[in-house]
Amino acid sequence: MSLHPQIEAVTERIRRRSAASRAAYLAGIEQALREGPTRAPLSCANLAHVFAACAEHDKARLRGSQAPNLGIITAYNDMLSAHQPYEHYPERIRALARALGATAQVAGGVPAMCDGVTQGRPGMELSLFSRDVIAQATAVGLSHDAFDAAVFLGICDKIVPGLLIGALAFGHLPAVFIPSGPMPSGIPNRRKAEVRERYAAGQASREELLEVEAQSYHSPGTCTFYGTANSNQVLLEAMGVQLPGSSFVNPGTPLRAALDEAAVRRVLQMTALGDDYRPLGRLIDERAIVNAIVALMATGGSTNHTIHWIAVARAAGIVLTWDDMDQISQVVPLLARVYPNGEADVNRFQAAGGTAFVFRELLDAGLMHELPTVVPGGMREYTREPRLADGALAWAPGAASSADESVVRPVTAPFEAQGGLRLLRGNLGRALIKLSAVQPEHRRVEAQAVVVDAPQKLNKLHAAGVLPRDFVAVVRYQGPRANGMPELHSLAPLLGMLQNQGRRVALVTDGRLSGASGKIPAAIHVTPEAARGGPIGKVRDGDVIRLDAEAGTLEVLVDAAEWNARGYAPNTSPAGHDLGRNLFAFSRANVGPADQGALSISCGPPAPDGTPWNYDAEYELGGAAEAVLAPHDAKDA
Incomplete structure (x- = not known):
């Protein structure tokens, strides 16, 4: 064909x-x-x-x-x-x-x-x-x-x-x-996720959680x-x-x-x-x-x-x-x-x-x-x-037909007509969402922001009972330049549990999620990141954020004049220098943005003048603005 x-x-x-x-x-x-x-x-x-x-x-x-x-x-x-x-x-x-x-x-x-x-x-x-x-x-x-x-x-x-x-x-x-x-195969993954969520709610013991984890990874x-x-x-x-x-x-x-x-x-x-x-x-x-x-x-x-x-x-x-x-x-x-x-x-x-x-x-x-x-x-x-x-x-x-249509299906009868990911755009920059992991009823969330600079702080707010019923967790300063862009999978049990309670929750972050994460609408890899002066660094507690995965939009609903006049909040989480993190200071200082591969090394052939290639210009092709390669200094390689 x-x-x-x-x-x-x-x-x-x-x-x-x-x-x-x-x-x-x-x-x-x-x-x-x-x-x-x-x-x-x-x-x-x-x-x-x-x-x-x-x-x-x-x-x-x-x-x-x-x-x-x-x-x-x-x-x-x-x-x-x-x-x-x-x-x-x-x-x-x-x-x-x-x-x-x-x-x-x-x-x-x-x-x-x-x-x-x-x-x-x-x-x-x-x-x-x-x-x-x-x-x-x-x-x-x-x-x-x-x-x-x-x-x-x-x-x-x-x-x-x-x-x-x-x-x-x-x-x-x-x-x-x-x-x-x-x-x-060990214990079903859904069973493991259920116990993780019950543990986050204080309804399961550490011993029970460890046992199901050990039956999963065995x-x-x-x-x-x-x-x-x-x-x-x-x-x-x-x-x-x-x-x-x-x-x-x-x-x-x-x-x-x-x-x-x-x-x-x-x-x-x-x-x-x-x-x-x-x-x-x-x-x-x-x-x-x-x-x-x-x-x-x-x-x-x-x-x-x-x-x-x-x-x-x-x-x-x-x-x-x-x-x-x-x-x-x-x-x-x-x-x-x-x-x-x-x-x-x-x-x-x-x-x-x-x-x-x-x-x-x-x-x-x-x-x-x-x-x-x-x-x-x-x-x-x-x-x-x-x-x-x-x-x-x-x-x-290979098999002429699926042996289990709850797992794999033909092109003529797919689970969804479109693929697993969606690019989000808006006044917070660009981000990605794993659409395939989120049920349709959870793909659009409009709620007030709860802003933290470390995922552990969100768990503390929940323990203190001060989280709004519906909210968008904005976890910033988690990008490559800020701290190496760690995965924030540890938030999944808490947010999953809250969503199970019928609350409207979402995550917006310049960090990553684990490849195992799903269920919660999450706008991840927000670019530019906060540490590069990205707009996510201007979000404040109580700002209303709209995440619409179907429409491909990510916006903070703040008056334009106020938004343009607003300054950037500093990172309140101290930089880590223990457990080997000090050895990667050069990488953090020189890493490129997520949408360019988050590379901390020169990669690929040099430009004709011997410098690395990088995206630093845009041009119109087919009606869409796209990055084009151009040489630049090695600092952002």
Whole structure:
């Protein structure tokens, strides 16, 4: 089927907007390839260091230039349940590479923090910046320039975007991402949310709360709700850089092991030493980025990716904007209901049809691009599911129909005609809302503001019994420059409980929400943030705020003359300098705004004069004002 005209128009607009930066990026890939296979230009001393610690048979292969050397970037640690299975992957990958006539080495490890542990804690102020540290650590590992391809072992929130950004800095290398899969289903997520809300109301004990949390997060593998980690996996498949259907196969199963092995085999077939060279930087083009956003909208994925995928696109020389995402969301139907957008978890989503079903529906409707991927056959291969037959891995056509229409549906009968996110505009700036997680009756709230500069203060106001019946919580100075843009998931139980009582509540913040957050109407990522002089810093207690998700508006209903004359309130929360936060002062001072990816590092190719690219001008194209890339000083890179 031909491509939907709006998807085609958005893709073309991105292509035109990105022409200069994308050309510069691709030129960099070509430059990296001019000297042939990567190890060829290494001096004897360089090469000796590369294989000094290797076994003798690996040394013999590394001395030459015809056997590919596979770099492994791992985010293993055994505190993250999703990453604990990676502990023994390097030795398995090395053994398989040897059997295939190649070599493999751990090029480097990257940090991997758990947002589930740091929610509501000082460590959450490091979370967003950890993405950029991961990108830099990935680049450090690959900088040894001794690899012909790479595999990336990572799953969770900031880790996959960071790995992608770092991998794209070495876009001349073929790359495959290898997930470890979700843990088996535990206690239903709705049950967990109910106990959290009762605990916030003082109706459940800490022991009861801890027990349901432990029954939910109970074994190796990703958490089973459809948050940022599991959204990462869907977006990787939608871009064609992970094996088809590999996202939601549980750890420790024969199918998981077969998929891991197949990923290593495949990446070794894609090097410049063979005849099927597929560098990552060429595969991830404008079409792949659009596919990722389409998949995000169709499945009701994490709001965090409205920041992360702008940064990922930038790393490939592609300029993606919130306006692009909003226009994609307007024509992509919501095909999945997975918690927090529904009752099911990702295991049930997989059983109901999973990515193979959703992608086939989108491709057949002209809502996704057909494009080259890491597997021959392109995007259509992602409508197939992996199977083991007599111990051999094969792919079979995905389900022809949904096995559970309460979880996934066809394009002809979607849950909603439009996608999971909506861009909000008004005199408070621009923000985003996860429309798919909010019931229609809660999508419009008009109420007085309760303004705080830290989420903990809202809980104290509730405990004191001074919150109005209906209100909009305005939590400001939570943006990237203020304190690293922590997730404010700790507010969800309180606001959810109040909404259950029939009260009209909403959240407006320049901070983030967890990918697991839903139910409450929340205008998040408000840009400009308060710390950059954004209008959210002018809101006062009692101001009436109107949040209308259906109309796409976010406004404070204050007389224009008074509003223009009003000054900005200072941040009343002292800056944190303990628990490592002092080490990220430079990041806070130099980070860009949320709608530009909240990058604290230079990302993507430099402009012709050598400075970073950034949005600092607007132009009219297709009737909409959009940002355009222009060089500027490194301070706001």
